[in-house]
Amino acid sequence: NAGVTQTPKFQVLKTGQSMTLQCAQDMNHEYMSWYRQDPGMGLRLIHYSVGAGITDQGEVPNGYNVSRSTTEDFPLRLLSAAPSQTSVYFCASSSGTGNQPQHFGDGTRLSIL
């Protein structure tokens, strides 16, 4: 019963490097989202998707790209990492039926040096 799986769990990057954070869910959920969580703060929405092929920006989208080619996967790409992107990143999914709440993965801790 995997739920939402995020990889890697930890990553250290140098400024300017690019990388992709992976997110996969096995619940056949239509909706998927990416959030970042900074110390002492709640979660802020980066990008979200309401289905394969459909994505939209959240509150803090700059510096991040997403795509949704399958229902199961929703990768988050950092194009040119900056120290301000040091954070914990959470992926979430929810069913599109009946406005169900989101289920979260355990996060990716990312440090940009």
Add this chain to the structure above:
Amino acid sequence: QKEVEQDPGPLSVPEGAIVSLNCTYSNSAFQYFMWYRQYSRKGPELLMYTYSSGNKEDGRFTAQVDKSSKYISLFIRDSQPSDSATYLCAMSANAGKSTFGDGTTLTVKP
């Protein structure tokens, strides 16, 4: 001003105490109200999910929503050391994206 304001804490209580966690919001479009519990180095775990005003009870947890005052609360009865965590309120107008409070860290001392 943030759309969702959460009492910041931290909160420290003795085992067995009743805990009250609170959030206010400004967006009248919010219809769905959630409380998540987050242990250190883990993802948020859904505790309570409510729609519209009223109370919802689940074991030792009671969620209360007052849409007229734009105020939500989570009550924990007979608190246990295992309840020590950060509690996040969240609200949404539709599925797929939520707006979160900053979290309240609770410590329950044996």
